[in-house]
Every structure is written in C-alpha cells, then in structure tokens.
Amino acid sequence: MTHTPSIVVLSESHLDTLLSQFARYSGEYAVIPTSTPLAAKQLLGTMVADGIPVALLVVDHPVSGVETEHVLAKLRLLVPTARRMAVSHWDHFRQGAVEMRTPVANGAIDAFMLLPRGKRDEEFHVAVGELLNDWNATVATPEVESTQIITPERDALTNQLLEYLTRVGAPTGVHAPDSEVGQQVLARMEADGTPAWPVVATFDQVGPVSSVRDMATRLYGRPDEIEQDQVADVVVVGAGPAGLAAAVYASSEGLRTVVLESEAIGGQAGTSSMIRNYLGFPRGISGMRLGQRARLQAIRFGTQFYTGWPAVELVPGADGAPHRVVTEGGDVLARAVVIATGVEYRRLGIESLEELVGRGVHYGAAMAAAREMEGRDVVVVGGGNSAGQAAVHLARFARSVSVVVRRDDLSSTMSAYLIQELDANPRITVYGRAQVVDGGGDDRLEWLELEHTDTEHRQRIEVGGLFLLIGAEPHCDWLPPELALDERGFVLTGRQVPQEQWLEDLPPAPQTTSVPGIFAAGDVRAGSMKRVASATGEGASVVSLVHGYLDEQRR
Incomplete structure (x- = not known):
C-alpha cells in the first residue's frame, strides 16, 4: 500500500494560521496538525511504524518550556529523512x-522563516517548495517515472545507470520483468526470446542498454551528429560548474557553443546532495539541480550538449585552421577550446574493494545508492567538502556514518559550516589519523579493515557501504604535448606557462594556455581554488578571452 507523504505542523498558538497556509499542499500531502512536542513525538512514532513517509516537519517557535532546536532534534531522530522548518510570529x-542562528548554521534546521501575516506570502512558500522539492528528489519514490529500468537483479550496471539518471535529473524506477510495469515495458519491445538485461524505457525508446554511454547517447545523441563542415566558435570540454558557466555566457553572447561531457552534466559538483555556501541560495541547492538549471539556461541560448563521450585527443589547429576535439563518437571542430574537465577522485587501489565497485563500494557521493543504505553502517573516506556533504546526506538513511581521514581532523580541508554540521549530527563520527586498508564480501561489500595510523592498530568493522571521495587528480592525458602542464598534471595558464612558450616575450592572458585559442577554467587549471563558486567565476570570465581571441583571428 502506498501512503500519501505528510507535512506535520506543530504549533501551540498559531495552528489555524499555519494550517490555512499549508492548505495549498493538501491535494498532494497529508497536512497533519499537532500542538505539543509530546503529541508530535507520539504521532511520528505511529507514522513511522505504519510506514507513512514524512516530507516536512514544521515547528512554531518558541515552544513552551523547551528549546525549538531540541524539539526538532528529537523529531529528527524519528524521521531523519524529513526536512525541518522553524517558523516564528513577528512578535518573536x-x-x-x-x-x-546556530541550529541553521549546523544543519539542525533547514530553514527559519517568518510566519505569513496574510495571503500569498510567496517568499514563505518558495522556501516550503524548495524543501519539498529536495525531499522528493532524494527520498521519495518518483510518482511519475520518466525512465524505467527493467531487470531481474540489481547488478552493477543497473546501479551505474540509476546513478547516472539521478544525476541528470531523470526520475527513474527499477522494476522486475514480471512486475506490472515490467510487463508493460517489455510489451513495447519488438523482440523474440529473452532480452539482454537491463532493458530501459524512455518516453520514445525501449530496449537493452549495455553501458552508461549507451544511455547518454539515447538522451543527448552523438557528437558526429554535427555536420563535419560546421565549425563551432567554441567547444567546452567538461560540463561541471566551470564548463556550464562558460557555455551560458558564450552562447548568450552569440557564440556557437558545443559542450562535451564524459559523464553526467554537473560534473563532480553534480553529485553533491546539498551545496549550502553557493551565493544566492540561502537554503542551499543540490549539485544536480544547480547543474540542470545551468544546462537549461545554456540550451535556451543555443548550446548543444553531448554527454557520455570523453575527449580522447585535442589536435590544435595550424595556420588559422580550427582545433579538433576527438571523441569515440565523432570529432568536433571549433575556433576556440575551453578545457573544463575538472578532476577525478583518486582510486583507492585495494583490489578486493575495486572488485566491489557498484556493489557497496562507490567513488563519489553516489546519490542513488544512499537510499539503499537504510539501516546500514557506512564509511565515507575523504576530508573535503564533497565528503562532508555526502556524509550529511547518507546520515538521513544509514544507521551510522564514519568519516575516515588521514589527517588529524577536518579543519584544514573542509568548510567550517560543514564541520559544524557533522559535529551536530549524532549519526556521524569522524575518525582522524585512519585509513581503509582492506575489505570484502561475498557478492557485495560486507566488511572493512581500518588502520589507525598513530597506533598502527587495525580494526575490522561490518559495513554496508563505502563512499570514496579522496584526492583530486586531473585527467589530461588527452591533451597535446605542446600544452604545458605542471608536475601534477594540471593545466598551466597565464604567467604559469613556461617563459620559453610565451609569444613575443609576453605571458599569456590569465586562463590562456600555452597554445593560442585553447583556454582552461575550473579545477583542471593549476592554482584554482577547487570550489564551485570560483569554478563558475572562471567559466564566466574565460568567455571574454575567447571573444578577444576570435576577434584577433578575424582581423
């Protein structure tokens, strides 16, 4: 039986006002009133036992005799996946x-809002809508599936497809072949015998899918669909924050723009469950939604996107000829190139765990896998912001989350707001001076061995998931030898370029590489800040350099 998700409203003094405000949601949510913390606790206990999902907890501040933060903390333990909002009358x-201030800063409360004083307080309802939107994207089972995966078992490929589709914002369900949905999908296929699994159905296609690239091609096509005699003004390689910003600004200024992305639009940032320090989003925004909004913005200005096709070679143009970006799905010719491929997580290098990737072991935040961690103990390895965001999101589902870092603590690698949020979450524990040295399981991850480096003591623990967000390595082996890199493989730009490669004893402009007409932006560039906001800024600012180069070529 499928239950309607609920909004639980706790108020002693303004219940009628709040219920009238939340009446607009009553068609799709059950709005349930309660007037005391004890009644709310008992109510939620019953709802959890009955399997009724709770999307949003609303508490009217102040609560008599107890701190509002304490009330929400207690309720959070009962329903950790629910979003939490505190409201207050103007008098308080x-x-x-x-x-x-502190509860909001450490993530104990998702939003603190002024109680509406009249009708159509849309700023209040924007906050409510954002919280419900986030809950539906990360917790709820999709009501309307844009994509269905049909498979008899949840194998590694199915998990990879689900993760990719989650990152591109496509509501997806996984169904058995003998289920009602499975039978309906299979009936659309024109094939005899048993199909190869998994079978994937979209609004216009149904058939077996053999790889994530196959899925990406269905959604976005192939680069060779571009006419080979057509030359783009600029090709952006990489669709993370830097590449997306470059695409938006380039195409909005009239440049014919093509974007190539090896995985999902949004890049590494697209796996972040909640980015809370990005300018203009006071309640935060998920990396997936930020990426999809930027993609739609770029498409509106005419950008063409192709995903699942990593660049394998860059051939610089000679004597005014266009540059050529080579992929296995076709080449793209462009007068200018922006390299925005970002960085990749470093591999752990433990063979027994590499064999379990997709079956409990995940590189990156693996948003789709988080729901499978319910009731399990999980480990996150990494000390950066991405690791902190992953730990916070996983704690909504997992029984416990252990963050493992080699350093003494997180203070030198993670933003202060995230450290506070980890410290405030009772399900999260940080282990400094520790590392994963072994692990295994019969068919999926079942155990890990940790080494505490200060004592050399080894500890074996039972776990259901391992999420690896370690290091930052650029992927630049596809670039030509004349393009200068530093000793770690990051792209050199501006004054970083070796002096012997300067033209007329002048250094290249900032973000300009050692090859004219080729630029770099974001994390792949040597000396970048490795933050979403700075990558976005670099992607936007590089477009003026592209314009300058193109104008010079025309002259």
Whole structure:
C-alpha cells in the first residue's frame, strides 16, 4: 500500500494560521496538525511504524518550556529523512533569528522563516517548495517515472545507470520483468526470446542498454551528429560548474557553443546532495539541480550538449585552421577550446574493494545508492567538502556514518559550516589519523579493515557501504604535448606557462594556455581554488578571452 507523504505542523498558538497556509499542499500531502512536542513525538512514532513517509516537519517557535532546536532534534531522530522548518510570529522573530542562528548554521534546521501575516506570502512558500522539492528528489519514490529500468537483479550496471539518471535529473524506477510495469515495458519491445538485461524505457525508446554511454547517447545523441563542415566558435570540454558557466555566457553572447561531457552534466559538483555556501541560495541547492538549471539556461541560448563521450585527443589547429576535439563518437571542430574537465577522485587501489565497485563500494557521493543504505553502517573516506556533504546526506538513511581521514581532523580541508554540521549530527563520527586498508564480501561489500595510523592498530568493522571521495587528480592525458602542464598534471595558464612558450616575450592572458585559442577554467587549471563558486567565476570570465581571441583571428 502506498501512503500519501505528510507535512506535520506543530504549533501551540498559531495552528489555524499555519494550517490555512499549508492548505495549498493538501491535494498532494497529508497536512497533519499537532500542538505539543509530546503529541508530535507520539504521532511520528505511529507514522513511522505504519510506514507513512514524512516530507516536512514544521515547528512554531518558541515552544513552551523547551528549546525549538531540541524539539526538532528529537523529531529528527524519528524521521531523519524529513526536512525541518522553524517558523516564528513577528512578535518573536527578531529574538528567534538570534536563537536559530546556530541550529541553521549546523544543519539542525533547514530553514527559519517568518510566519505569513496574510495571503500569498510567496517568499514563505518558495522556501516550503524548495524543501519539498529536495525531499522528493532524494527520498521519495518518483510518482511519475520518466525512465524505467527493467531487470531481474540489481547488478552493477543497473546501479551505474540509476546513478547516472539521478544525476541528470531523470526520475527513474527499477522494476522486475514480471512486475506490472515490467510487463508493460517489455510489451513495447519488438523482440523474440529473452532480452539482454537491463532493458530501459524512455518516453520514445525501449530496449537493452549495455553501458552508461549507451544511455547518454539515447538522451543527448552523438557528437558526429554535427555536420563535419560546421565549425563551432567554441567547444567546452567538461560540463561541471566551470564548463556550464562558460557555455551560458558564450552562447548568450552569440557564440556557437558545443559542450562535451564524459559523464553526467554537473560534473563532480553534480553529485553533491546539498551545496549550502553557493551565493544566492540561502537554503542551499543540490549539485544536480544547480547543474540542470545551468544546462537549461545554456540550451535556451543555443548550446548543444553531448554527454557520455570523453575527449580522447585535442589536435590544435595550424595556420588559422580550427582545433579538433576527438571523441569515440565523432570529432568536433571549433575556433576556440575551453578545457573544463575538472578532476577525478583518486582510486583507492585495494583490489578486493575495486572488485566491489557498484556493489557497496562507490567513488563519489553516489546519490542513488544512499537510499539503499537504510539501516546500514557506512564509511565515507575523504576530508573535503564533497565528503562532508555526502556524509550529511547518507546520515538521513544509514544507521551510522564514519568519516575516515588521514589527517588529524577536518579543519584544514573542509568548510567550517560543514564541520559544524557533522559535529551536530549524532549519526556521524569522524575518525582522524585512519585509513581503509582492506575489505570484502561475498557478492557485495560486507566488511572493512581500518588502520589507525598513530597506533598502527587495525580494526575490522561490518559495513554496508563505502563512499570514496579522496584526492583530486586531473585527467589530461588527452591533451597535446605542446600544452604545458605542471608536475601534477594540471593545466598551466597565464604567467604559469613556461617563459620559453610565451609569444613575443609576453605571458599569456590569465586562463590562456600555452597554445593560442585553447583556454582552461575550473579545477583542471593549476592554482584554482577547487570550489564551485570560483569554478563558475572562471567559466564566466574565460568567455571574454575567447571573444578577444576570435576577434584577433578575424582581423
């Protein structure tokens, strides 16, 4: 039986006002009132036992005799996946804003809002909508599936496809062949005998899928669909924040723009469950939604996207000829190239764990896999912001989350707001001076061995998931030898370029590489800040350099 998700509203003094405000959601959510913390606790206990999903908890601040933060913390233990909002009447809002500052900063409360004083307080409802949107994207089972995966078993390829489709924002369901949905999908196929699994159905196609690239091609096509005699003004290689910003600004300024992405649009940032320090999003935004909004913005200006096709070679143009970016799905010719391929997580290098990738072992945040961690103990390896965001998201589902780092602590590698959020979450524990040295399982990950480096003591623990977000390595082996890299493989730009490669004893402009007409932006560039906002800024600013180069070529 499928239950309608609920919004639980706790208020002692303004229940009627809140219920009238939340009436607009009653068609798709069950809005349930309660007037005391004890009643709310008992109500939620019953709902959890009955399997009724809770999307949003709303608490009217202040609560008599107890701190609002304490109330939400207790309720959070019962329903860790629910989003949490505190509201306050104008009489208490100024003082409440002071009292709620720390709980909001450490993630104990997702939003603190002024209680609406009349009709159509759309700023209030924007906040509600964002919280419900985030819950539906990360917790709820999709009501309308844009894609269905039909398979008799949840194998590694199925998990990879589900992760990719989650990252591109496609609501997806996984169904057995003998299920009602499975039978409907298979009936659309024109094939005899048993098909190769998995079978994937979209709105216009149905058939077996053999790889993530196969799925990406169905959605976005192949680079060789571009007429070979057509030359783009600029090809952007990589669709992370830097590449997306470059695409938006280039295409909005009239440049014919093509974007190539080896995986999913959004890049590594697209796997972040919640980016809370990005300018203009006070309640945060998921990396997936940020990436998809940027993609739609770029498409509106005419950008062409092709995903699943990594660049395998870059052939610089000579004597005014266009540059050629080579992929296994066709070549793209462009007058200018922006390299925005970012970085990849470093491999752990433990053979027994590499064999379990996709079966409990994941590189990156693996958003789709988080729901499978319910009731399990999981380990996150890494000390950067991506690792912290992954730990917070996993803690909504997992019984416990252990963050393992080689350093003493997280202070030198993670933003302060995330450290506070980890410290405030009772399900998360940080282990400094530790590393994963072994692990295994029969068919999926079942155990890990940790080594505490200060004592050399080894500890074996039972786990259900391992999420690896370690290191940052550029992927630049496809670039030509004349393009200068530093000793770690990052692209050199501006004054970083060796002096013997300067033209007329002048250094290249910032973000310009050692090859005229080829630029770099974001994490792949040597000396970049490795933050979403800085990558976006570099992607936007590189477009003026592209314009300057193209103008010079025309002259």
